[in-house]
Amino acid sequence: MPVGYVSSLPQDYLPTELTSDDYPHLIENGARVDTIAVPAALAVYNWAPNSERYRRLARFVEAFFSKFAVLQQPPFHPKWKEVAVNAPLPGWSRFRSAQEWLDQNGNTLAGFDMRQKFDRFLSDDASARAAAPPKPNDDLFQQFLEWRKERADPH
DSSP, X not given: OOOOOOTTSOTTOEEEEEETTTOTTTSOTTOXXXXXXXXXXXXXXXXXXXXXXXXXXXXXXXXXXXXXXXXXXXXXXXXXXXXXXXXXXXXXXXXXXXXXXXXXXXXXXXXXXXXXXXXXXXXXXXXXXXHSOOOOXXXXXXXHHHHHHHTTOOO
């Protein structure tokens, strides 16, 4: 059942769609279902850096982040492509080991993250663009930058 996006929803809720690529046994081939995406976070306890539990979490971060691109490929679920491990979570501090990994390896995620944000912009602005004549890509990218600024996106 489609769930339509309305602009009065909080900023964290985003318009998205489900397709037969996402759920081939539930959605007909070529069909799409409009819906709303909600963010999810993986949270951990902030163990002391010299503890065994901290070291275990640090090993998990290394394994998960280093192999993250694998999760975004078949046979894994297509929705993994929408996950941004470097997304900010206002009011929360990132686990130190995770932040260190991102600081050292963030450039490997930057291209994917920017494309994800651009795709979200295109989805958000689809109805406004449908009513207007097509614009050159440079203009569209400028609109994207304005869209990011309006949402106070720090990245």
